[in-house]
Amino acid sequence: MWFRNLCVYQLADGFHLEPESLEEKLQAGAFHPVGGHDPESRGWVAPLVPGGETLVHASGQRLMICLQTETRVLPPAVVNETAETRASEREDAMGRPLGRRERARLKEEITMELLPRAFTRSKRCYAYFDLQGRWLVVDAASWREAETLVEDLRALLGSLPVRPLQTDSAPNQVMTEWLAHDRFPGDVEPGEEAIFEDPRSEGAEIRCKRQDLRSAEMRAHVKAGKRLRRLSLTWDGRLNLVLDADLSVKRLRATDVVQSDAGDREADSAAERFDADFALMGGELGRLLPRIQGWFA
Template sequence: MWFKNLCVYQLAEGFALEPEALEGRLAPFAFQPVAGSEPESRGWVAPIGRSGRQLVHASGGRMMVCLQTEQRLLPPAVIRETLDERVAEREGREGRHLGRKEKARMKEEVTLDLLPRAFTRSKRCHAYIDPQAGWIVVDTANWREAETLTEDLRAALGSLPVRPLQSETSPQQVLTEWLAHDRFPGDTEPGEEAVFEDPRSEGAEVRCKRQDLRSNEIRAHITAGKRVRRMSLTWDDRLACVLDADLSVKRLKFLDVVQDDADDREPESAEERFDADFAIMGLELARFLPRMLAWFGGPAS
């Protein structure tokens, strides 16, 4: 089970729950399919997939969990079309124009009527808790989705003091200096993608793909006053990613040397494969995340 994106939270306090105790806390909040009149349902499911039964998968001192969301798909155009038909029918029957409040009530009625017939869509969001390192790692590129998972985890546990990963020095400043002076850490190589933003003009940005980030053309953007918001890089020949100035990691890819370690093992079941991949991934990220923070002066105090 290889994460493709990372949003990392720092635990403000130690995490004392063992896997069995965490399982007990999550069980009352296990996923239930969305009811006919509900637009959405969320709950915890087995991280390993449909074949699993445990809501917590533990390996190497880390605990994997998975939040499933099921939503009913009801396009606004469908609601609007049905509402227009009902409004026209009622206005013709009563011989008057309906007011805004009446239409708003009818819209609610239309939505409730259509929901049970709407298709559903499910998505899963995995995360793991690393008590020793003191963080929660969420497999998403979206902080809003990560916040949904941590909020639901907090609801199950009663308390979960966390904050998004923060560094002592501005990542944007450091990334910009790397490119401006072509001075990268010895274990880091720039990729071929970057996003620059102009702090003097809101919304102004330049996106570069398949570009030599060490070129004079790229450096000219920095000379013109732009700053790096996002940049692709390779670390220690073990993983590649796009690093955002908010310390989220996107399009994470574990490279051949890591994948070869995983392929050397011969698990006998899907659960053993999941466990082996989780163990290797956890070890790699346990090395990478502290190194990433070190680039930016360490964790914020």
């Protein structure tokens, strides 16, 4: 199982965690299905599916965990339509219009009435500790989503000294310089996708897909004052990814080179396949993340 998106945190040097201790802490916050009148339930589940029994899946110095969220889906339109019907009935019976507070209470009553019959939707958010590299890597499409996992984890552990990946130089400036002078790091090959933004106009952006990023047309955007916010690239011929100026990674994918190096051995079980993928991904990201720091040192 490979992560698709990355939000990366740096662990404080003094932080240490044993798998057994982490397992015990997570058990206190294990997932329970959402209750009939609850809008959402969140808790920790076994990363290995199917057949996982522990909430921590260890591979050497890397510890995989998974946070599951189950949400009741109750469309506002359904609540509003029912509320309007009930409000009309009450107004007819009372001979007067309902006040704003009465309508608000009516909506609350209807919501509590309909919640037990609402469909549920589940979502899993995976993360792993790399205790040797000093990383917490979260498979999340946004920092906001990643922060939910981090805050839940901190609440159980009592202390979690981490901070989002930081660099000395501004990534958008450095990536723009790469493109402006066609001088990319030796292990970076630009892809065919980029997002430029205009720092002088909030919300102004240009999205490029299937474009030669080394072309004069792309450099013209830089000359016009645009800055790169997002850049697709291939690192070391091994990983394809889209790097954002906030240092999050989108659409991570291993190239055929990685798969070839992994060999053709078929895993005998889901657990073996999970272990193999985890070890392979952890090894590749263990090399990539220090390089990202190096690019923007």
